[in-house]
Amino acid sequence: MEDEQILRPTPNMRLKTILITLSWFANETVYLGLSYYGPSLGNDQYVSFFLSAAVELPSYLCCWYLMDTFGRRWPLSLSMILGGAACVVTVTIPDDATDETLILYLVSKALLSASFLIIYPFAGELYPTQVRGIGIGASSYIGGLGLIVIPFVTYLVRSSVLDSFYVRKVKTESESYENLDLLASSDGRNKEPQKLKTNKRDPEGNSIKRLVRQMSVMDTQRNVDGTMQLTHWI
Template identity: 35%
Template sequence: MVEFGDLIRAAREFGLYQKLVVLWISLPLLLIPFQMVGQVFMVVDVPHYCNTDWIRAVGPNLTEEEQLNLTLPRDANGDYEQCIMYSPVDWDLNSIVAYSLNATEKCSNGWVYPTAEQPSLLTEFDLVCDRKDLSGISQSIYMVGLLIGAIIFGPLSDRIGRRPVLLICLLGQSLFGVAIAFLPNFTLYIIFRCIMATAASGILITTLPLATEWVGVSYRPTAVLVSHCFLAAGQLVLAGLSYGIRNWRLLQIAGSAPVFALFFYYWVLPESARWLVTKGKIEEAKKYLKKAASINKRTIPPEMLDQLKCETQTKPGSILDLLRKKHLLRMTLIMMCAWFMDSLVYYGLSLNVTGFGLDIYLTQFAFGVVELPARICCIYLLQWFGRKKVQAVLLLLAGLMCLIIVGIPEDQAVAITVLAVIGKFAACASFSTSYIYSAELFPTVIRQSGVGLCSMAARMAGIIAPLILILEQYHSAIPMAVYGSATAGGLLCFLLPETRGVELPDDTVTDNHQRK
């Protein structure tokens, strides 16, 4: 009896063909970090105060300093209040100077940004004072888009294939990403960014099966983590782009337009042969397998290909199998928890790049640099210690770093940043492990549905993470304390089966994972 894994070994488990596939699916991931957290660099806080031009009607010859002294109160440090102004009056200028103004109110005529900065989301759409939380809400709505994408594109990929879904998502991300740069108001910005997020989610969860289903058992971590290294490199791209381009519209174009260069995918991107077999499309699967063998300078014996037709077709699966079958339900719930905690810490730290006390571009660069060794180390950690232990320990470490940060004084910016970088390292490595682990746990017929459910859990955490940061206004320790709950997810992972060295399951009939 010939298994699909035998055919992959005959064609070579990780030959030139598989390396090209991994390269193709990795290129779009370079810009995913920009789409996810790039907004942080578009709303960097700048000095601002209420627009008080009303006084110009009675004092047209006032200097700017005189105008501000007469119309703006000062805070305890002697600086002008940024969100409060003296209420306008119908007095003449002499009366205003003689008696001064006492009644205050919130800014009623917009804000003034005295620094000569390039246009940003903050200055163009006034994301300050009472509107300050709109930035975090916008980021949460983006995560809603990622959630919608997981709901739509996970099952759709199992139904119509990995290749068409990836092509559709690439087109959607590029079109809506560029369109965002030309929008006239913040409401449209939020809507378009949410739509773009659905496409980005589809790209993330569709590249996973293409990376795992084309390679042999021992090369699955390498294939997935190489693609994730491009995500890490994307963090460095984000740091460079945001530092060099301060105009938010130009930055948005620079972070989105390059996806158009991937139009050639229509001709070079393959479908998953393993998925084709499970759908009974045997001849098409044979065509891809022969092509892979040819490029790898191998030949698959004809008798093996003949047996593929009668031996490897599988019973169709349903997402309901994840709920009906006890072993699948247990794995699904634990992995959803792991993905949730991964996402909570990862995005909580990434979106708080302005809150650690150091230069935000330097902090982002450090976050990007640390992601590369995090992804690369995973390749060896997973081979040496297995999936279960690595997943559990990394998640525990990520949560622990957040809890330690809670006890560090706020004026220790360097210490806090170092701990945050370690936490980002662990969360990043844990996230990569979750992708690999999930792909190995779920059967081929519902692999994308299972990963889609896990991705939904991660997106729920992504929605919550920016909102948790808003709680910092009540106490600075609240966000990190919440992110520290990831330790609980790490403990649950010890209940999962080990999948190191185990062939990918194709059907949902039995629990064929070896427990170690």
């Protein structure tokens, strides 16, 4: 009977599950996002990557002392709040302030690494013993969904994404105008069968060796000179 009462979904257990899952999701998402974005900061990507990894060691050492002294709740809450505030402050800094941005990044990485370390034992202590494995597994699984989203969020802030969309837009418009001119001209209907005939006479078109070498090809894209841009999957 006691096991059934513990496993019964009570409001207290639902609230704990929701809060633990949200904290787990936030910690995994932000921690992985900072790890991805670290090498792009500073003047040297190798130094930035090294500092991003090295700053976690003192964070873990301090975190162990704080957990034993003040418990789990306050260190987890303060580290998440201060780490998030450091991330927000970086938005207000000019783009040329690389050193200040790197320092704030390292501070936020250290704080969020500490909160990411605290969430594991804290979740195990909040869940009852009978449902501890199921609770931690469910929270970890839902929190891991942020690992799917964060790479897209990280690279979405780069201007190259917008530039690539603009280039593809211009290229698509130019190709659509060329297709309209081809359909509107009377020579287009006469030249198309000739291209097909030349392709049929091409000895490389039906070559088994070429098909084996290409394996799987997407020929929908074209290069600047008009030739097919082949994408080799194997």
